[in-house]
Amino acid sequence: MTHILLRHRDIPGIHKLDVYRAHGGYQALQKALSEHTPDEVIQIVRDSSLRGRGGAGFPTGVKWSFIPKAPGDKYVIINTDESETGTFKDRELCEYNPHQVIEGALIAAYAIGAKTVYNYFRGEYMDAAHAFEEALQEAYAAGLIGQNILGSGFSVDFYCHYGAGAYICGEETALIKSLEGELGQPWSKPPFPAIEGLYGKPTVVNNTETLANVPPIIINGADWYKSMGTPQSPGPKIVCMSGHVEKPGNYEVEMGVTYRQLIEMAGGMRGGKKFKALLPSGGSGPVITEKALDAPLTYEGLTPFGSVMGSASVIVMDETVDMVWAAQKMTHFFKHESCGKCTPCREGTFWMEKVLHRIYEGHGSQKDVDTLQSVAQQIKGKTLCALGEFAVSPVLSTLAHFPQEYRAKLAK
Amino acid sequence: MIGPLLKGMYTTLKYALKPPVTIQYPEVKRPVRYRFKGRHELKRYDNGLEKCIGCSLCAAACPADAIFVEAAENTDEERYSPGERYAKTYEINMLRCIFCGFCEDACPTQAIVLEHNYELSFYDRASAIYTKDMLIVDVPINGRPTPQKVEPGSFDRAIPVMEDPK
């Protein structure tokens, strides 16, 4: 299949501006600027039913339409703080196909009337960020960014910002705080970033992959886009396959493929071992078992199985994996990444990790397992942002699917 | 006439041969029951540090308002008790005390204990006030007197061991 997002796999050297332009690059921007009003751009994206690729799946066009029309400072932020365990799609995009992201962001800026675009990189993504900055400079030199872009009178500045390695800064309000130079902690919404975001101004925060989807939509139209995938979840999706598969890596697929197909695409189970479970969305999505493998990769596909597609970072685990170990690893991650602002997440993740560790080490009792279950339930639904919800999913889902593994570990 | 006289002498003789029921107080003291509530003592840990942390809960619990505590802060140079707080002044007015033992119940460190001393009599009201010096027990054999100079950070908890906080 021809890649729509991972175009560098078809066209070598597309990270260079001339190659990108030779293959139709920046024509979407040209088209948007010359043929469409900002409102029309928003309408096209809305019609395409493009949904946020960061995991929450909020319709992008709707998000853009929330931005007040009144003149004033507005911002577009590209969220490349890709810190979810097992996710590496935005990195590849920024490193090998950066102009598509830039073009998408420029179209977004045009659509909402922003004069400034920030790309917030995860602190560890130095290589990707450098490649992206090179592309930016090329684009600046070619007059694609800066004053009076392509003679349209539309002007935008583009900056890269490097995070300091905090998972929570992938949450849009925490990202904004971090970008402002403060501690990366989310705030309680409202106010929504669309009204009071960066420096108190209307702000759109979009995932890198989401924005990479925008140029093809503008060129080919909403109907073309909707012809891919399912009606609820149209378009292509990059899936990050990792874990016990033969060929881990990014795979661009149309939405709607099943998880079983994904594993096959990645070369099947490593060493022919038996499949045990998979994490559909890195650490933040509840684990699914064999039963759910035929569910489609869509935003709703895993709902019957109590899980979510999320950012589609699929971590596959074979029969050798100790699920208590996996839950402990995940919980350690969330304890380490909790920002500490709200009580249930700060105290709860700390507590869960202590208890899980005790169980994993073989010193636990049935009381510990009960406590673990109840603490996880206690965190759920009480936290300020979604991190608390994510943090309990590995614990609750492993407790639900693999209670026998916990029982086996209890102190005799 | 002679009959009652003999009866009296018989009684005297009978008791003269029995062991005495009185004791020679104060030379001889009768032991008290194990749970007898006599004069308070302020206890120490084995290392000599005072158990009392100056929290005033005994004073708060005292129904007779007999206890008065003034606290101060420990340093590692001059340490009286574990943790940050110790009793700089500790006074019990024995004329007010009703020996109910509420102070013992209130004490979070088992520092104050109603012991077996019941010899409390005074010539004036002022001497009925027992100060900390009078209440605190002697330093145990392996302990050091307070204030102690200790290794910084070695006694940073006021309630040193609290395995089960319930």
Add this chain to the structure above:
Amino acid sequence: MSDLVTITIDGVEVNVPKGTLVVDAAKRIGNDIPVFCYHPKMTPVGMCRMCLVEIGLPVRDRATGELLRNPDGTPQINFGRNLQTACTVQVSPGMVVRTNTPFVREGREAIIEFILSSHPLDCPICDKGGECPLQNLTMAHGKGDTRMEFTDKMKLAKHVPLGELIYLDRERCIQCGRCVRFQDEVVDDPVLQFHNRGRSLEIVTMSDPGFDSYWSGNTTDICPVGALTTADFRFGARPWELTPVATLSPHGPAGSNMTFSTRIEAAAGGRTVIKRIMPRQHELVNEIWISDRDRFVHHFADAPERLTQPLLRKNGSLIPVSWDEALEFVAQKLKGFDGTAVAGLSGDRMSNEDFFLFQKLIRQGLKSNHIDLANGRLAGGDVVAQVGVVNDTTYDLPQRLGVGDAVLVVACDLHEEEPVWWLRARQAAKRGATLVTLNARPTRLDREAAFAIHYAPGTAVETIRRLLNAAKVEVEQSDDPIVAAAQALVKANNLTIFYGAEGITYEESDAIARLLGNLLLVKNGGSGHVGRVNNGLIPVWPHNNTQGAWDMGIHPAFEPGYKPVKTPGRNATAVYAGVANGEIRALYLMGADPVGDGLMDGRGQLKLLVVQELFLTQTAALADVVLPAQSWAEREGTFTSGERRVQRYYPAITPVGECRPDWQILAQMGERLGLGKAPFAASLVFRDLAKVVKPYKGMDYRSLAQVAKQWPDVGGEDLYYGGTAYENRSGLGQQWPITPPKEPFAVPDVEVPVPQGLTLMRIAALYTPGTLNRHTKLLAARLAQPTLLLHPQDAYALALQDGEPVTVAVNSGNVQATLRISEDAPVGLALIRAIPYQPGTAVAHITRVAEFASS
């Protein structure tokens, strides 16, 4: 009112203004939704999650917008899947809140359990124990049991000094961020920050010296646990052992309401002593905030240096004598002087009762009109009596300055002189009021100012006259900041003016007060700014009761109540001159140290010097008789704030030695001089003065002690909501009414010598070492040191370096100061701080300290 919203909380309907938060609405009907991070004086953040409740909204038909109804006609309510934080959700019509369902109770139990899972539970030694929101809410909403294994608990540092005033216990901290937000949002000193993340999130101080703020003590009040404690009260006593006694600030003119916590101490020999000072809620004065000066500077009351017995000079030295002997001696001596040769000078810290009896003694007892404040800095009390500010009379969310209003601050640095007013001016600006500052140099308030106008030294009167003239004509647009500021001021709905005496002389301040009075009177199409709520003049007096001194006629030209004197007496300057040349033979000083302040050169040719004081000051050491007075903590009385609010304070501690209250000394002296029987209580003196002093008519100790319910209800017993600030149960005081003038004030022409070349101006510092500050050892390191601020250009011209010690000639002689090169000083104006007050400006004589030059 149309902007009221009705919501239902647990079946009870409540009407609250639009924009009210659910937690505040619930408070109105006595439904205490527990909170830790929320504070009614700060914007909500919703991070502790303690206030989780069920919030439901009426369901509307998507198409028609009609309310959907249940079969029984009641509106359908949609409760979300999750609990919501009551502190971040604003009320909306038809909202239904449930705070007592199993779902909510379970949520509260969960949050309490989480918080306690990392809390050390060392309540027995914790200073907050007994007045701790966490304790109370645990008792009310906790499970009474924990499943946390003790060994799993976090161990953290328990002794972290954030500077020498405030200590942090990291284990007790529940990361509610109240302190961080208070420092940032309320007082604009963002010196506390969160550091790290997750369970390692901790409070750190970002300043050097640590926790560098004049407001640090307030964080201990609002801390919902014992994480922040003051060094002053650390382990001092348990809260339940303390007796609260209402008092007032003995420092600033705002009349901050405070509460002493006292108890009997064995260490103090069985005396009742002050253990701590806490704020007392007064929404119109200091809300619930007090500066660190108000909180920590109380040790002078118990200082060992206090005078304890009357002293009489015998054979050249001061000998302790009995009160009778001292009083009799003074009375007999005073009788021997003619009225024209006797003068009385007073400090401005005394109570109204003291002032009243003092002027009575001098005027009626000694037939002298030579009466004044010993160190008068600021004039205009008579102007304030006519155009002073008018306070709101409601305490239920009182009207505050905001959008459409204006604040003008003239010739003062509110942050250093009266932090409570600085806070008020700043908050008004934050709410949208136009703030105009007018000074010879930049001050901290300039940050919030719409117009920050800096005039050349010596041109204050001229500048304000220009401002007044510009206000009289209507101008649409102007590039001249003075004209633009004048237009903004005169067009404002409400206008409050603060004026002080920085860099101006007493005569200038008189002219400035009159000019500002005229500015308030300018109508220019509007209704003027006199006599309406939040309009008028506030003098930034140097001390707590300078206003009372003016009201009570401690002035050569005014009798009590601003009644003009037929033949005005000498003012303080003329008295000092008379002392030197022999025209004044006897001087009665109350609470003043003119020799120490460099105003009076020794005893001069005085035959009799009587000093009534707390300490053996330089002046007292020269006196014939020294009468020991009680400090404000030992006695009762009234102070009048710069806003003319008469307030009571109450006796709290055991009097020191044989000290007597000033009014009593004066009354007993008066009795010996034929002024009738001495009143035996301060309340009787006040009754007498209220008969004579017109504006005080109708006031008595009972009316001054009246209280009202205040909102937001942050001073109540429910510590969780507002902190440990005390409820005001002892009196809100009364503001005396102004008599608006019939015509504009006549402004005298003032001759101001404008110094040529580099000019020297004294600026204020809150912790200027003085009689009172010096006795608080805790503040020793923070006391302001004499510092000379020079603009880089001037420093370059003089070839001086930053940090260099220099000698500066000031009124009271040469002082050695440290030079700081700073752009806070305008070009050509050298600023010197932490020296005794000196009026106006002078030519700067700066010399390098010799040792430094040679080294």
